Amino acid sequence: MKGRGPVSLEQDLIDRSAPNFGALLDRQADAHPDRVALLVPHGADDQVNIWTPITFAQFRRQAHDMAAGLLGLGLGREQRVAIISGTRTEWIIADMGISCAGGATTTVYPNTSPEETAYILTDSDSRIVFVDTAAQVDKIVSRTELADQIQQIVTFAGTDERTGADVHTLDPRVLTMAELIASGRRLLADDPQLVRRMIDSIRPIDLATLIYTSGTTGTPKGVEIEHGSWTYMGAAWEYKDFIGPDDLHLLWLPLSHAFGKCLLAICIQIGVAQAVEGRIPRLVRSIGEVRPTVMCGVPRIFEKIRAGVMTAAPQGRLTTRISHWAFAVGRDSRPYRLSGSRMPLALAARYRIADALVFATLKRKLGGVRFMISGGAKLSPQVQEWFYSAGIPIVEGYGATELCAVAFFSEPSTIRFGTVGPVCPG
Template identity: 40%
Template sequence: MSSIPSLLRDRIAATPDAEAYRVPSDDTWVSMSWREVGERVRGLALGLSGLGAGPGRRVSILCSTRLEWILADLAVLSTGAATTTIYPSNTAAECAFVVTDSGSTIVIAENDEQVAKLRSVQKELPDVTHVVVVDGSSSDDGWVVTLDSVSGGEGDYDALVDAISQDDLATLIYTSGTTGRPKGVELTHDNWLFAAGSVREIDLITPDDLHFLWLPLSHSFGKLLEVVMIDIGVPTAIDGRLDRIADNLGALRPTVMAAAPRIFEKIHNTVVATVRREGGIKLRIFEWARETGIRVSRARQREAAVPLTTRVEHALADRLVFAKLRARFGGRIRFFISGAAPLSRDVAEFFDGAGLTILEGYGLTESSAGSFLNRPESVRFGTVGPPLPGTQVRIADDGEILIGGRGVMRGYHGLPRETSETLEDGWLRTGDIGELDQAGRLLITDRKKELIKTSGGKYVAPTHLEGRIKAACPFASHVFVHGDRRNYVTALVTLDMDVVRPWAEAESLPADPEALRGHPRMREEVDRAIRQVNADQASYATVKKFAILAEDFTVETGELTASLKIRRKAVEERHAETLNAFYAD
């Protein structure tokens, strides 16, 4: 096949009546077959074509994760146009930048709230001829039309699909912009077909699985999952509402789910904080079970035999603790997939010991999201696994990871200088520092641009420390390690109030974050975690001072990107007074 729409067409021909998607409807879930998906996509593609979508054009999607996002994406691609993705959390100004920079002429918006954003900057969108709203009403001036009214156009759908080349632009995804203005990453149909085919080749997921998708489809990780499931023919249950994840897991009982590390950290921290609050025999049993599970996990990673006594202990720990944890996820999870940010090894080993293995992977938007992935039979936590089939890797003299292969982007939209700086002789400069182990698995040390160099000339990897502190302190939401050109390392810690509040109430402590952050008991909990992490760090890499903040980092304050990565410069600027106070002496 030469395009994503032709891949879909092949899937429909192969398994027309098999379940494709499952979506929430009132208190139940409704299934849709691949044949029904094809009919919906065909009608919407012809309708969008009638509005002007076609080869060389771009259509933006401003919508949360839901079935209509996927149908709209497949329909846009079927016209020969390319999809530009926009996070629904983006501000009106950020939306306007992406729409105008990409040259989008149509925007598909989720609801009236998103339409209102576009209306507020309409003068900045002179090339946008129509806004197609999923849940909303059309406007009197004709600028806004409904998705239902667009669906059902007439024309030769197959001719549109046949005209698409594998080298045609399929997607423009704007990078998070942790260090500057977002750049539009140009990904072709061939990029996505290669990435999806690489996942299929390792026989990780089968049509017998049930995939639960809630990740943002605006992110390259979510987009890759969309194409992978079409390629393999895996049914996918879709619901992007974060507050429904726990309930959905219980109702759906999926076998596969992908998530960002923050989800696993939050589950881990909630469990740990709950048993600590209960104390007594429950806490002692939990700590024993966790240590037993980690021993088993580490033996598996070494491919060593697990002693009989440990196996017996682990079976008891499973019955008393781990089986209950697996039940929270529906009881059928074969594995999780983690990506988009580093996963703490401590958290990964805890889950693995509980029978919930997390396969950490790695890729950039610029490499079509999927370049490396741990395999269930040879997982090694702390690494992101070996390359996926067809992906090439080199480690530069300065330690930078270079990626080659068909998954590498075409370039940055309208930015030839930045493209030439990032692509060198066909190799993608990732900006990450790493090394390969003897089995060819990739270990990422840190972001090249984010390494801290203390005034003493020592390099410190901040994200490594941040992940370990979060794993050691169940009350932490985010940790920011600071110390570039300073004489020692310090940290800012934000609180996860969903976890902290029940503990604070049980301990008769103030529940207000401002009052709680300076309380000796709260500082003692954070200090204990930092001392635990410091114990096995070189002196120059230990955190000497810390402050607890009253407010968490958020996308709205500019301290997090839309994909929840910390914007380091923004945090440093916003909390400059606190950071400078660490070094006042």
């Protein structure tokens, strides 16, 4: 690839890209059916969770069952289907099912007000809505302007989390995700090629997602993102070659945001397993259970992790002095490590001691992560330098929803504090 100009690289990456989101999953499931795609937590917040693996073959099977169920509901090409939910495995499977059925996902943050939710659903002309709680059903049922428009409400759970009652009692339009998948399986039993025909017909320029951003004035604006934009991001990050199929990514970012959806495309393209954790208060504990090698986030999360580690550190005059000494050594080591130069022998010896006494504990708390990625806002240089001193790089990127999330990115091997790095390939 050396010597190629940006136009030829862009075309090469376009040629490498899957034609649509469903075909992207097909490639990985065909090549590595038993490779783990998702890890799903089971257990209470205050207990050790069990993380159940879902392989790429299982991921595809569930997505195709979902797609068939949606086609059975009469979903049309590029017709919008909304998802009002926090980050969870069901969100991912629903979104992929929508894509495989030729529909387009409308993303809605779970904390969006009933008024703004109604506006987004009306503006997007969404006819089917997936929700994660019965409280989200109430947002729809309470809006008279949605009475005729919303034809089906699909709940991830079968009971009302507030009362334990059956969700079907909330509204006649309610259907559970399990029921939709079961109906899809019956349709595929009669017509095994139903979803395959649809995937093969979806073009890169077909609408995949409507992401509503607040903008700076007025009502939320819906950004249209095509299938080819998502799959291009997967090909571009695979070309960069700093994340591989042996990595494990902890996904907690809102999937209603372009950055979260972009990470799905990247990890499916490369074959990276993703542990899905939407419970922010439990994030640090889940990191210790899952032991991810890569984690993406926004600045406030890295600030929270730093504060949590510092608060949890043993208190005492001696331990405090050792910690301060270790981070001073880490600060002195940064110029050499950033430039790839060899540290002076004395400094190298002090850094090894600092690592053994302090930094190794921090790394264990973070599960042995290789590096972390920050986006969404400017990261404090102090936070970035603090982690780097301990041998944990945080790299920054920049993008916009209209650019399919990532436009600039700084790699772990070429990190420069306070910068978002060079433009992404192509």
